[in-house]
Each structure stands twice: as C-alpha cells, then as structure tokens.
Amino acid sequence: MVKKEMQFPIYMDYQSTTPMDKHVLDAMMPYFTEKFGNPHSRSHSFGWESGEAIDIARKQVADLIKADAKEIVFTSGATEANNLAIKGAAHYYRSDEKKHIVTLKTEHKCVLDACRHLEQEGFEITYLSVRPDGLVDIKELSESIRKDTILVSVMAINNEIGVIQPIGEIGRICKEKGVLFHTDAAQSFGKIDMDVNEMNIDLMSISAHKVYGPKGIGALYVRRKPRIRLEPLINGGGQERGVRSGTLPTPLVVGFGKAAEIAGERMVEDYQKIKILSDKFQKEILSIPDVYLNGHKEFKWPGCINVSFAYIEGESLILSAKELAVSSGSACTSDSLEPSYILRALGVEEELAHTSIRFGFGRFTTEEEVDFAIGLIKKSVGKLREMSPLWEMAQEGIDLKSIKWSDH
Amino acid sequence: MAYSDKVMNHYENPRNVGSMDKADKSVGTGLVGAPSCGDVMKLQLKINKEGVIKGR
Numbered sequence: 225m226v227k228k229e230m231q232f233p234i235y236m237d238y239q240s241t242t243p244m245d246k247h248v249l250d251a252m253m254p255y256f257t258e259k260f261g262n263p264h265s266r267s268h269s270f271g272w273e274s275g276e277a278i279d280i281a282r283k284q285v286a287d288l289i290k291a292d293a294k295e296i297v298f299t300s301g302a303t304e305a306n307n308l309a310i311k312g313a314a315h316y317y318r319s320d321e322k323k324h325i326v327t328l329k330t331e332h333k334c335v336l337d338a339c340r341h342l343e344q345e346g347f348e349i350t351y352l353s354v355r356p357d358g359l360v361d362i363k364e365l366s367e368s369i370r371k372d373t374i375l376v377s378v379m380a381i382n383n384e385i386g387v388i389q390p391i392g393e394i395g396r397i398c399k400e401k402g403v404l405f406h407t408d409a410a411q412s413f414g415k416i417d418m419d420v421n422e423m424n425i426d427l428m429s430i431s432a433h434k435v436y437g438p439k440g441i442g443a444l445y446v447r448r449k450p451r452i453r454l455e456p457l458i459n460g461g462g463q464e465r466g467v468r469s470g471t472l473p474t475p476l477v478v479g480f481g482k483a484a485e486i487a488g489e490r491m492v493e494d495y496q497k498i499k500i501l502s503d504k505f506q507k508e509i510l511s512i513p514d515v516y517l518n519g520h521k522e523f524k525w526p527g528c529i530n531v532s533f534a535y536i537e538g539e540s541l542i543l544s545a546k547e548l549a550v551s552s553g554s555a556c557t558s559d560s561l562e563p564s565y566i567l568r569a570l571g572v573e574e575e576l577a578h579t580s581i582r583f584g585f586g587r588f589t590t591e592e593e594v595d596f597a598i599g600l601i602k603k604s605v606g607k608l609r610e611m612s613p614l615w616e617m618a619q620e621g622i623d624l625k626s627i628k629w630s631d632h
Numbered sequence: 633m634a635y636s637d638k639v640m641n642h643y644e645n646p647r648n649v650g651s652m653d654k655a656d657k658s659v660g661t662g663l664v665g666a667p668s669c670g671d672v673m674k675l676q677l678k679i680n681k682e683g684v685i686k687g688r
Contacts, residue, residue, distance in 0.1 A: 537670040543635075543643060563668075574668035611649045613674035614667055629666035 233549045234593045238434075238584035239383050239411060239528055240551060244479070245436040245587075251482040252438065255475040263472050264463055274474045281481025288484045289409075289428065290419045291445050297464045298472055298480075301442035302410035303334040304457070305429035308444050308468065309406045310338045310377055312454030313427065314347055317374045317404075324373040326350045328360055328389075329569040331379055332408055339377075348372075356571050357520035358387035366397050375404040375427075380412035384566045384582055385519030386528025388416065395424030404452060410434055410442075414487030415495070415525060420445055426452050432476070436587060437483030441476035444468075494587050499526040501594045502585045508598045512605055514618075518567055518580060532572065532580040535615040536608045541581060544604040548597055551582045575624070652676045 235243070255277060263278045265271025283293040299305045314325060327339055329351045339349045350368045354360055360378060369376065376398050378389050391407055398405035406427035409418055413428075414435035420428060428445035432438055446452050446467065460469025487494075506529050509515060514534040533541060538552040563577035572580070583597070609615040614624060635643075651674075654661045658678055665672040679685050 539670070540643075543640075578668065578670040611646060612672075613663065614672055616651060624667060629668065629672075630664065 230590070230592055230596065232547045234547060234597060236548050236550045236583050236585070236589070236593075236597065238586035238589075239386075239582065240584075241433050241439065242436045242586055243588060244433075244438060245483060245486055247486060248437055248479045248482045252475040252479040255478050259474070261474075263474050263477075264461070277474055277478050278472055281477045281484075284481035284485045284488075285430070285443055286445075288414060288418075288488045289430075289445060290421055292448065294465075295420075295445055295448050297444045297446055297467050298477055299442050299444055299468055300440055301433070302332075302408065302429045302431035303442075305431075305442050305444035306332065306334045306377075306406075306408055307338050308454060308457050309427040309429060310335065310375065311342065311457060312467070313375050313404055313406070313452070314342050315455035316453045318347070322372050322374045324348045324350070324370050325375050325377065326352065326365065326368050326373060327377045328352050328354060328379070330354050330358065330382055330384075330566045331377065332383060332410070335377055335379070335408055354569055357523075358382060358385050358518070358566075358570050359520055359523060360389055360394075362390060362393055362397070365394060366401075369397070369401045369403055373401075373403045375406055377406040377408070379408040379410075380418065381409075381416070381525045381528070382519070382566065383411050384528075384564060385530045385570070386411075386524040386526075387519045388412070388523050388525060390523075391418075391425070392423045398426075399424045411525065411528075414484060414491065415527070417491070420447070432480035432483055435483050435487045438476045438479040441473065441480045443480070490587070495526070498585045498587075498589065501589055501591060502526040502529055502583075504591075505529060505583065505585070505594050505598060509601060512602060515605075516576065518570060518572060527585040529583045529585075530567075530580055531583070532567075532576040533605055534576060534579055535612045535618060536579050536605060538579050538581050540608055541579075541601075541604055544608055545597075545600050547600060550584070552580070652678055 259273050261270025261274040263271060263274035282296050286293045286296050299308060325339060325342065325347060327335060327349065343349050352360060352365060352368055376394065378394050380391050381388050395405050404426045405424060407425055408429045410429060410431040411434060412418055413430045426447045431442040446454065454467050456467050456469065458469050463469050463472065509531055510517060516532045518530040518532060542550060542552055563574055567577040567580060617624060652659045658680060660677045662675045677685055
C-alpha cells in the first residue's frame, strides 16, 4: 500500500464536523441528476424510485440504534431535531399539571436555547449542574424530576469534553417516573452503541455530518410504543407522519443512510483505532508540566480530548500550532472572549478555561499525524511559556491567586 | 483569524521579548491585565543614570 503523504493543516476538529466518506458521495450522486424524483410523488416511477431510496436509508439509520424505520423522522440536522424534540414534546404535553423540563448546564447551545425559549412561554426548566468530571449526579437528576415534569433531556457524548453521560441509567429512571427521555446523540450516533430500547430512550437527535455523512440532514428518533406525540415546528404537506413537513432531500437522506451503514460496520474498528491514537496523544501531552485533562478520564469518547495548558492563552497556542486544525475551549472562535460555559460548569477556573484546546480524532486520523501534533504542541507550549509573564511568576513560586488582577 | 499581518509578523518573529532582573534598582516593572481575560502583559524598563531608557 502506498503511504498517504501528510497534508497540512492536520484535521483535529472531528467534533465540529467530519469529512464525507467517498462511498457516501458515490451513493448520493445519482439522486442529484437522473434519479431526481420527489420521493412523495406517488403517481409515477420517478417518485417511486426516490421513495424506495428513502425507505432504505430510513432503515439503515434505524438499524444502527435498534429502532424501527417508522420511528425515524428526517430533519435538517441535530439542531432541528433537538428543537423538535424539546419544543414539540413541551407543546404537545403541556397542561396545568405538566410544565417542567430537566436538562444539564453542559448541553449543546441549541438544547439550552430551546429551553430558554420555552421559559419565556411559561415552562419551568431545571438546569442541572454536573460534577467536576462532567458527569451528571444520577441521584440529583432523579430528585429533580417532579410531578409536573414532561421531559428530561441529557446528551450522550459531550461535544466539548467527550464525557459519556449514563444514558441507560437515566432512561431507566425516566421510565420509572413516567417522564419522557430525550437524548442529543449528535456526537455519539455511529460511534458508540446506542440502543433505544435497552436505554429506554423516547427521543434521540442525530446528525449525519458528524459520522462522515452529508451536512444538512439529521433525524429525530420518535418512539412508537408507547407512542410519543410531538407538535410540529414546521407545518405543510404532512410529510414525515405530519411531524416535519417539507420535501425530503433524497440525495442527503441516501448519504445519511449510507454513512449510518458504514458507521455500523466500522464501529468497533474505528473505535479501537481512535482509542490507540488518542491514548498515545493524551499520555504525551499530559506529560508536559501544568497540563490538565478536562472531563472524566474513563467515561468518555476517546476521540475527544480537552486539555488546559496553564499559563498559555488557548488562542495563542492555536496560532502557534497553526499546522493543526483544532478548536479552542474558550469560545474566542465565536467572537466572544467568554471562556467555555461547559468548562465553567465543571468548575474549571476562568484562568484555566482560557487555556484549553479541544483535540478531535476520527476515522481518517493517522499515527503520523498524531506524532507530528505531539511534537508541535510540546514545542509551542515551551516557546509560549518562555515568553509568558505568568509562567515566569509561577516558576518563581508566586501564587497567581494572591494577586489582585484588574479584571475587565 | 482576524489579525493583521503586522500582528501576525510580531507573533511569529517576536521582538524585544524576555525578562530583566526585577530586583535590579535600575529596572522598573509594570504588569497589567488578568489571567481570567487571557491578556496579561508585562513591561520592563531599564533606565541608567543619564536617563537613557532600555525597554523590554
């Protein structure tokens, strides 16, 4: 086999999106041109052809989470799926006796923002704190469920720190207490085993582009037995069982199905490869003094490593290691200088939160790339600390907390 | 990244960077910013008897 030459920058931002698998693109191509029919057209073969392709894809997606194809509602992505699950369930089940939702402070922005929106409509939301390792306290979660609770929404794998919440346990508690359980599985679908029945999941949000599929397509799993009802966000022709109107984008749906099929076939292989590479990376990076791993060490997806490099601004490290495409834990990338709300929820001090970087590992990460990244980070950290007044003070034994800084 | 070429140039080829002995009586040290904002800056000046400034 010819060795693939290393390309720069090295992609280490698999949490934000993934490159599409070539096989996925091949599967999609015919549906842009010759097989262009509207899958909802029932009166001619163009429509039947597209409709059949949709049916196959729907089953491919369902199979990966042990669901029935009829339980899959295609959406534009996980953001829409999360909105549909939370607002849809809240609106449908709302009554004087039911008006409460439980979620975590470390959920994705779209879950938190949907909840904020519901608060304005009069719903009550409990935003649970997490432990310093990023995991939810099961007892606390159980106690937060009230008589008027409609839904509990807890993500599976966290997008910033990679921790895996105890979805099975949460599902069991929700079932016992008779409340709906929604999980945002954008980061976990196709990467770890997700079984909607074993885990008692009622609603699950999925994204295609996080698992080497196309952007612009995702799905919401909606349990049928017992049937979960949702008020649609989008009204129209009544497609997707009336829950999500609009013509389905056949090529995207086909690509999503293919990506799910490949993810199922390669799940074990991908996981093992990613684990070996990220373990090596983590061990090497944590051997640098004053470097800290954020989130639980074991209950996590190995493809996500979030590290704080004390005394260095995350952004300056990203600039210095520009051969790596990574994301800063501090949200400088989103035009704000506020450090990550997720790290803050873990109790990571603001100073340290500012120094964190998220590294992502995926199907196409190579050992050569990981070795290069390790060397580059070690070199950059050394160089930046060399000129950091904070590092100098720390080396002199000055407690930085004893100084009255001029925060602004 | 929204940084000008000039800023990037100084970032990649740092000039006047380093430390002087802060115990030296001819060295004045100033420190501003806060670690929680990620913008701590230290400026040192060395001034001799004739009043000639050497900055760092």
